[in-house]
Amino acid sequence: EAGVTQSPTHLIKTRGQQATLRCSPISGHTSVYWYQQALGLGLQFLLWYDEGEERNRGNFPPRFSGRQFPNYSSELNVNALELEDSALYLCASSPRTDSYTFGSGTRLTVV
Amino acid sequence: AQKVTQAQTEISVVEKEDVTLDCVYETRDTTYYLFWYKQPPSGELVFLIRRNSFDEQNEISGRYSWNFQKSTSSFNFTITASQVVDSAVYFCALSVRGAGSYQLTFGKGTKLSVIP
Numbered sequence: 017e018a019g020v021t022q023s024p025t026h027l028i029k030t031r032g033q034q035a036t037l038r039c040s041p042i043s044g045h046t047s048v049y050w051y052q053q054a055l056g057l058g059l060q061f062l063l064w065y066d067e068g069e070e071r072n073r074g075n076f077p078p079r080f081s082g083r084q085f086p087n088y089s090s091e092l093n094v095n096a097l098e099l100e101d102s103a104l105y106l107c108a109s110s111p112r113t114d115s116y117t118f119g120s121g122t123r124l125t126v127v
Numbered sequence: 128a129q130k131v132t133q134a135q136t137e138i139s140v141v142e143k144e145d146v147t148l149d150c151v152y153e154t155r156d157t158t159y160y161l162f163w164y165k166q167p168p169s170g171e172l173v174f175l176i177r178r179n180s181f182d183e184q185n186e187i188s189g190r191y192s193w194n195f196q197k198s199t200s201s202f203n204f205t206i207t208a209s210q211v212v213d214s215a216v217y218f219c220a221l222s223v224r225g226a227g228s229y230q231l232t233f234g235k236g237t238k239l240s241v242i243p
Contacts, residue, residue: 049230059218059233072230104170108231114160114179114222116231118172 018042020109020119028125029097037092037122041109045117047071048090049110050082053121054103062105065090066112097126129154131221133234140209141242148204148237150219156180161195161202162220162231172218178202209241 021040029035041048050062061074065084073080079095088109094101102125108116130153140146152161163175176186178195186193190207206213216238220231 047229051231051233058235059220059231061230061232064230074230106170106172108172110229112229114224114229115177116162116222117174118164120169120171123170 020107020117022105022107022119022122024122025120026123026125028127031097031099031126033097035094035097035101035124037094037105037107037124039090039092039107039109039119041088041090041107042117045109045111046088047110047112048084048088049108049116050090050092051106051108052076052103053106054100057103059106063092094124099126102126129156129159129221129223129232131219131232131234133217133219133237135237136235137238137240139240139242142211143208145205145207146209146239148206148217148219148239150202150204150234152200152202152219152221154221154223156223159221159223162222163193163202163204164218164220166216166218166236168215175204175217206239209239211241211243214239214241 023038047066051059053059064072068084082092084090104121106121107119110116132151159180161178164172192205194203216236218236219234
């Protein structure tokens with residue numbers, strides 16, 4: 017069984033630009049969670065998508081947004097990038113039963 | 128609101144020593160799940176264990192063991208006879224079924240270094 021796939025592995029952007037991160041969940045999993053792991057801040061919940069809808073979001077500004085496609089894959093968009101957005105972004109998929117499988121992450125660097 | 132506290136930021140042990148990683152959680156929900164994840168330098172989170180709030184049985188898996196005590200809201204993780212490959216950041220996490228929200232709340236993590 018293929019695991020959770022995230023792309024790209026690394027991404028370098030300039031302040032003010034937009035970044036798009038992608039996540040493909042495990043087959044059969046309908047939920048996708050996004051987490052940000054910034055240096056010194058631990059893992060913070062960003063967004064939760066289930067069945068194509070945004071179900072919950074963490075304490076992040078609106079320039080963090082995303083969507084979930086009919087095949088349950090997901091995109092995370094970060095607009096107007098700031099230096100502090102530099103972090104490892106982790107995606108987790110779940111069959112909505114308190115079981116979570118994480119991808120290897122996208123390391124975003126904003127310069 | 129949920130909270131997970133891992134008071135130990137960094138721990139160093141010599142290979143073959145036993146080490147215990149502490150985790151204390153806070154929640155008002157009676158139904159919840161507790162997790163431990165391992166994050167090696169490569170970055171991915173590797174699932175180690177899940178325990179629900181109604182099951183206080185301790186668990187052992189090879190060199191790993193977990194002690195869940197609801198009375199003290201703790202879910203501690205012990206590695207016996209540590210090895211260099213155990214070096215990683217370990218996260219304790221909590222998931223509650225409140226208000227239809229299922230996301231994980233993580234502790235800050237404990238960085239374990241096993242010295243040969």
